[in-house]
Amino acid sequence: MTDHYDIAIIGGGIMGCASALQMAAGGMRPIVLDQGDLGQGASGVNAGTLSLQIKRVKLMPYALRGHHEWEAMGDAVGFRKTGGYTLAFTEREVELLHERQKLKAEAGAPITFVSNNALRAAEPNLTHKVLAASYCPEDGYANSSLTGQYFRGRLQDAVVPYREGCPVTAVARNAQGFELTTAQGSIWATRLLLAAGAWLKPVAAMLGVDLPVNARINTVSVTERMLPLTSTVIGHATGLLTMKQKANGTVLVGGGWQGRGTPQEGRGEVMAETVKPNMALAQFALPALAKARVLRSWTGFEANVPDFYPLAGALPGVEDAFVLGCVRGGYTIGPYIGKLMGDFILGREPDLPLFDPGRDFHED
């Protein structure tokens, strides 16, 4: 029984790794298992936007704390606090922007509305067709590509074992806890945390639990290095655009445009039909982008449940099993809610409430 751990964490993304680190710091002996490489799911392929302007009102306290986590990780994850603008180009979008940003500001995000002159002074290359813009000085980005490298190092520093290329194919409950059948042999653990992102549904199904998890297939594209064009994170009132130019000059464009595929099939596929309007909108906002060549587009699975609030707590019906995922804005909030989850499993009272995975998902 050499391979017996206090807890096995299925899923080596931001949330799985952050919880593992918190639990290890609290004296537990965790192991992190990932079917692929650490941080190569949604944690590693999202657009890296850290924007309070696109966070849900009720999740704002989590997002604010998430921002602090990213800031503390700093250069190692490519963190930049640049400030961010959200743009409206039509009267309808102006209305939408005002209505939504007001509520987010009330929830604690330092969002203000800025004049066109102020916007042009800060971002002279943006289109002059902007009707209204909100600004949040806390906004910025990190480099999601560095997630795996970063957490691999953190786990090693904390002497937390992890296994990559180690899909879990079966889970059995026994008197000592759980026996996990994996591609690298059996692993025994007293407790289990499911943090498998878009793969939560099949993983929970191995324990006989049906989680109503769906996945969006978000598309991100990146250009080659360009001369400086923009220095902040740019968003759009509808949420159809996120854009930022990285320090190396590449411009990263997202906005939740959908590819196709399912997590079960293994990979999502980029669709030309959605990449094209995504890039068109980016170019509409930043006309000089027309000269840039797009080098890569890819997709990432963003998991959600019907009420779009997180799953964070005990897995219903299975003692000593927990689940964490489906966090809207999961990249921003992940490092923080991972810590909360770790505290919860350690038996401590979390600083902010978790989200009961056994709730009725249609009440919101």
Place this chain on the structure above:
Amino acid sequence: MTESYDIAVIGAGPAGANAALSAAKHGFRVLLLDEQPAPGGQVWRAKSAAILSAPATPESRAGKALRAAVRDSDVHHQGNTRVWQIERQSAGWDVHTLTDGQTAKVMAKALILSPGAREFVQPIPGWTTPGVIGLAGATALFKRDLLLPGNRTVVSGTGPLVFFVASEIRRLGGQVAAVVTPNTRRDWLGVLPAMRGRPDLLARGALWVADLMLAGVPLLWGHSVTAAQGQGSVSGVSVRKLDRNWEPIGGERGIEADSLCLGHGLIPNVEAAQLAGLPLHLRPELGGWVPEVGADGRTQIDNLFLCGDGAGIRGAAAAEIQGKMAGLNAARHLGADTAGAIAELQQSYARAARFGLAMTKLSQPRSGLSSLTTPDTVVCRCESLKQSDILAEVASGAGSTNAVKSGLRAGMGPCGGKYCQTAIARMIAAAHDRPEGDIPPPTPRPPLRPVPASALAGDFDYNDLPIPKPAPL
């Protein structure tokens, strides 16, 4: 603007053009897409418009014949067109193209991929210096532009290509400083049986070598260039003898030159096949990672066919025949009775492939060649990443090409990893003591080639933007 065809063929080299011709003969509407202006591929590349006339070569004659055949056929050839995305749909395939800065979509019931090959170059110190070009790149200069790579050129690399390149330099009036090849004369003797089927090529190769010897060009068998010197341009190269495993042994000597052509075998272009959904397997004898493809060009997807060097490096003669079979199979998939015609080609294909595979075997790097890359050698040209950067990332736990790519950007630059991933995968395998077959190339990402944002945007109208239901507050 969307056009619809029975069959779309991507790549107009010997394989693709013959696939298109064969399918079109059976009455199907065939579109032949290619990034070059005229058919021919890399091997039978057409001359540029800047060449009004020049002496013919076997390559130029073969290309001319192919171009005439395409011109006289019902195949719709669309040159100067790059394919940037391939999507499988229920009724067939969507092929997204880029022509003159404009994107378009083509639909086809069946798709034939003939994406050809690119070159593997083992990184050596100085290989990023201007004046160092690929061996295959040099052939493009000769065939298209009739241009020399420099005034005094060292030609270094594996397989038959070094002798072709050296001979072309001589034909175009240039000076070959030396031919340096890891292969030994014994290696060449070993492939003579396989070459018996192609006495024409055997004779031609013998003539090249005899000419170089008569001209007093040093032929360094069992050697490699180990470094290129010079800052903004090449001033010379270093050469060392190799052991049987191609590990450098013995002292270094210098050769003065202002240019270096360097290459270590061809590798199949597999990205299009990956986007189309074909899994890859490591087949070193075919040049590296390739999809599973039948000799007759069929794949595991019933309306997808693959032929030519993109299915494994077997050379132009085999590519022509496999192309014909792929075209006939696509026609068969759409209802034509071509089974007999396909069967008739099998034997000549096997013969041509035997020769091609023998050349591939000569060209394939042996494991010692990796040691030409030193810690300070740039491996990823796009991001200027050195071998030491990559080894450090691998030592810190990155165990896949995807992990190295994410951590360092190796493969995220404009070439998309086309010139670094083979070397990086070998470095990961060696460092973690795992078989190379455990280290596949990174997840494929479209576009297959860089696409200007303006081309993707097209004539975008803001009012057409599909406004989604607002995200939950």
Place this chain on the structure above:
Amino acid sequence: MIRLVPDQSQQIRRAAEVEFTFDGMPVRAHVGDTIAVALMRAGHLHLRDAPQDDAPRGAFCCMGLCQECVVRIDGGLVESCCEAVRDGLVVQSLKVSAP
């Protein structure tokens, strides 16, 4: 000296010449030449400086894959090995010192 491979360089006829500029310097080329070829013939091998270390780079694969030969034309990056010259074309290198 006996040559088994004859020198055919004098038998090549090339198209009329045009002129373009590379970092402000005039370069002559034949109509139909690619930019990379015209620059190579004129001895301009160093086309850009690499990211990170600013090391000199030039055409490498000569077939539109490696992106080492990109130059700036009208604000956008272009593969010089695939783009034909035009009379009066203004080509800028991607050297750190480029004008």
